[in-house]
Amino acid sequence: MPPDPLVVARGLRKSYGTARRPVTVLDGVDLTLHRGEVLALLGPNGAGKTTTVRILSTLLRPDAGTATVAGHDLLTAPARVREVISLTGQYAAVDEKLSGRENLAVMGRLAHLPRRTARRRVDELLDAFDLGDAADRRISTYSGGMRRRLDLAAGLLRRPQVLFLDEPTTGLDPRSRQTMWEVIRDVIAEGTSLFLTTQYLEEADQLAHRIALIDGGRVVAEGTPEELKRRVGDAGVELTFATAALAATSAAALAEHGATHEGDVVRLPTDGSLAHVRSLLTAIEKAGVTPEHWEVRAPTLDDVFLTLTGRAARARDTDPSDQEAAA
Amino acid sequence: MSAIHSPDTHAETVGRRIRYAASELTTMSGRSLRLVRRDPDELLISLVLPITIMLLFVYVFGGAIQSGTDYVTYATPGVILLCAGYGASNTAIAVNQDMTTGTMDRFRSMPIASAAVLVGHIVASVVKNLVTTAMVLGVAALIGFRPDANALEWLGAIAMIAGYILAITCLAAFVGVIVRGPAAAGGFGFFMLFAPYVSSAFVPPETMPSWLRGFAEQQPVTPVIETIRGLLVGLGSDAAPVTDLGGTAAIAVGWCAVFTVLGLVAASWAFARQRR
Numbered sequence A: 001m002p003p004d005p006l007v008v009a010r011g012l013r014k015s016y017g018t019a020r021r022p023v024t025v026l027d028g029v030d031l032t033l034h035r036g037e038v039l040a041l042l043g044p045n046g047a048g049k050t051t052t053v054r055i056l057s058t059l060l061r062p063d064a065g066t067a068t069v070a071g072h073d074l075l076t077a078p079a080r081v082r083e084v085i086s087l088t089g090q091y092a093a094v095d096e097k098l099s100g101r102e103n104l105a106v107m108g109r110l111a112h113l114p115r116r117t118a119r120r121r122v123d124e125l126l127d128a129f130d131l132g133d134a135a136d137r138r139i140s141t142y143s144g145g146m147r148r149r150l151d152l153a154a155g156l157l158r159r160p161q162v163l164f165l166d167e168p169t170t171g172l173d174p175r176s177r178q179t180m181w182e183v184i185r186d187v188i189a190e191g192t193s194l195f196l197t198t199q200y201l202e203e204a205d206q207l208a209h210r211i212a213l214i215d216g217g218r219v220v221a222e223g224t225p226e227e228l229k230r231r232v233g234d235a236g237v238e239l240t241f242a243t244a245a246l247a248a249t250s251a252a253a254l255a256e257h258g259a260t261h262e263g264d265v266v267r268l269p270t271d272g273s274l275a276h277v278r279s280l281l282t283a284i285e286k287a288g289v290t291p292e293h294w295e296v297r298a299p300t301l302d303d304v305f306l307t308l309t310g311r312a313a314r315a316r317d318t319d320p321s322d323q324e325a326a327a
Numbered sequence B: 001m002s003a004i005h006s007p008d009t010h011a012e013t014v015g016r017r018i019r020y021a022a023s024e025l026t027t028m029s030g031r032s033l034r035l036v037r038r039d040p041d042e043l044l045i046s047l048v049l050p051i052t053i054m055l056l057f058v059y060v061f062g063g064a065i066q067s068g069t070d071y072v073t074y075a076t077p078g079v080i081l082l083c084a085g086y087g088a089s090n091t092a093i094a095v096n097q098d099m100t101t102g103t104m105d106r107f108r109s110m111p112i113a114s115a116a117v118l119v120g121h122i123v124a125s126v127v128k129n130l131v132t133t134a135m136v137l138g139v140a141a142l143i144g145f146r147p148d149a150n151a152l153e154w155l156g157a158i159a160m161i162a163g164y165i166l167a168i169t170c171l172a173a174f175v176g177v178i179v180r181g182p183a184a185a186g187g188f189g190f191f192m193l194f195a196p197y198v199s200s201a202f203v204p205p206e207t208m209p210s211w212l213r214g215f216a217e218q219q220p221v222t223p224v225i226e227t228i229r230g231l232l233v234g235l236g237s238d239a240a241p242v243t244d245l246g247g248t249a250a251i252a253v254g255w256c257a258v259f260t261v262l263g264l265v266a267a268s269w270a271f272a273r274q275r276r
Helices: A049-056 A078-084 A100-110 A115-128 A144-154 A174-189 A201-207 A225-232 A244-253 A274-286 A301-309 A320-326 B014-037 B040-064 B071-089 B091-100 B103-108 B116-142 B151-178 B182-194 B210-218 B221-232 B245-272
Strands: A005-017 A022-034 A038-042 A064-069 A085-088 A162-166 A193-198 A210-215 A218-223 A235-240 A260-262 A265-270 A293-297
Touching: A005 A049, A005 A193, A022 A038, A022 A049, A022 A064, A022 A193, A022 A218, A038 A049, A038 A201, A049 A064, A049 A162, A049 A193, A078 A085, A085 A144, A085 B103, A100 A115, A100 A144, A100 B014, A115 A144, A144 A174, A174 A193, A174 A201, A193 A201, A201 A225, A210 A225, A210 A301, A218 A225, A218 A301, A225 A301, A235 A274, A244 A260, A244 A265, A265 A274, A265 A301, B014 B040, B014 B091, B014 B116, B040 B071, B040 B116, B071 B091, B071 B116, B071 B151, B071 B182, B071 B221, B091 B103, B091 B116, B091 B151, B091 B182, B103 B116, B116 B151, B116 B245, B151 B182, B151 B221, B151 B245, B210 B221, B221 B245
Parallel strands: A038 A193, A038 A210, A085 A162, A162 A193
Antiparallel strands: A005 A022, A005 A064, A210 A218, A235 A265, A235 A293, A260 A265
C-alpha cells in the first residue's frame, strides 16, 4: 500500500507568554501521519505534546508553520478538518451527572445521525467498550478507567478518519491501562488512523507503528518502535551502590560497556539476552565492582532520551542542575 | 483571523446548515436542562435562599419597615428578582465547568456550532429560573401575597421577569467564559445576591440617605421591580399607584436589552478568542 499522508505538519511553532518573555512550546515540529497508521508522539511533560494535538485538532492556531488534515488546511478550512477528526483530550469531556448512555446520545445527536442509527451505534460502542452493564449509571459512579473508555467512545459516534488521543492512559492503574489498550486496538483495527501522545514508552511500543520523540518543542527522533529500541537497547542492567561516589568510580571502570550513572545507580545497556547479560556480569566481576543490589530493567522513557539525544529528557519541573549532571 | 470565517465552498445547502444548527441548539439545551435537573442541591439553594430571605424580611424586618402597604405585597417582587438573579448568575458556574473540563475542547473540535453550548445553558437558565419564580410566588401567596393583576398584566410581569433572567444569564455566560475556575464564577452570584438590596426591592428608596437614593432609584434593578410591582399589585414603591408604568417598563426593558446584548456580544467575543 503506497503511503497516503493524512496529517501533515511542517514547522509548527507556538509560544505563550508575553512578547518580552515568550515561552516557546513548539519550536518547529514536523510530523506526518499516514492513512491507516498509528503514530505515537512520545515525550515528557511540557515537551509540547498537548500543544501539538490542540493545533492539529483546530483548537489552537500555530504562530508559524502549516498543517493539513485529509488535504484540508488547518488555518483556512478548520470546519472541513473538524468533519474528519475526533479528539479525546487529557481531561474527560463527559457529563458527570448524566449516564453513559445519555452522554453518548448527546454526541449522537450532535453527529446528526438518524435517530435509529444513533441508538444502534450507542449500544454498539457501549458493548465494544465493555460499558454495557454501567450504561445507565451516572458517570460520577464510574472508575477512572471506565470514564476514559466512555470519553473515547463519545468521540467515535461519527467514525472519524483521524483520531487524536492525548495521553489516554495517564493516571490509570496497570489493569485499566491494559483494558484501554485493548479498546484502542479495536478502534485501530476498524481502520481509524490514530495520532497518540504518551509519556510511556511501553504504550507507544504496544500501540504505535511509528514513534516520534518530542522534547523541548522539537521532534528529536522518529522511527518504528523496533528501530528506536534497537538504538536504545532493549533493557539495562542496573547496579545500586552504597554511595554515589562508589557508583561514579564503578561507572568509570565499566565505561567500555556504556555505563552511565545517576546518584548511586549505574546502568549498563543490554539487549536483555542471556549471553549478553552474562557477559556484562562477568565484566562487572572482573572490574572488581561490588554493588549492593542488581537487576535487569526494561528501558524507560529516560533511557530512550538519554540514548537518542545524549541527555535526559527536559521535564519542565526538574531542577536545571539535574540536566547538567545527566548531560 | 478572517480565515476562520471563510465561506464554505462545498455543496452543503444553507437549508441543511440551518437544520443542523437548530438541532445542535435543541440538543445543547436539552443537555443543559438535564444537567440542571440532576443537580438538586443547586436547585434547592436557589429556591431555599430567596424564600428564607422573604420570610426573614416579611416576619423579622417587615414590621419595622414602613412601606405603606402590607410588607409581603411590597417585598415579593424584590424577592422574585433576587431569586431569579441569583439563579441566573449560576449559569456562570455551569458555563465555566464546560470551559475548564475537556468538554469545550471536544465540542470545539467537532463540526458543530460550538457556541450552541452557551445558548443551551442560557435556555436552561431561563426555564429553570421561571420555575423557581413560580415556586417563590407560590410561597408568597401562602403568606399573604395577593396580586390583583389580570391575565394581561400577569403576562407582562412574567415577560419582564423572563427578560431580567435572560439579561443576568447572558452576563453570567460571559463571566463563565472568562474566569479561571468555578469559585470565581460563583462570585457573580454573590454580587447578584446583593444588587437588589440597594434598590426599591425591600425598602422604599426615599428612606435612604440622599446620595444613595439617587443610585437606588436609577440602578437597573429598580425599574424592573417597579414594573413588576406595578403590573402585579398596581402600586409603586411609595404605595401609590404607579403613575408612569409605561415609561418605567420601557426603561426596564431597555436595561434588560442592553445587558442581554452586552452579555451575548462579550461572551461570544471571549469564546472566539479562546482559539489563539
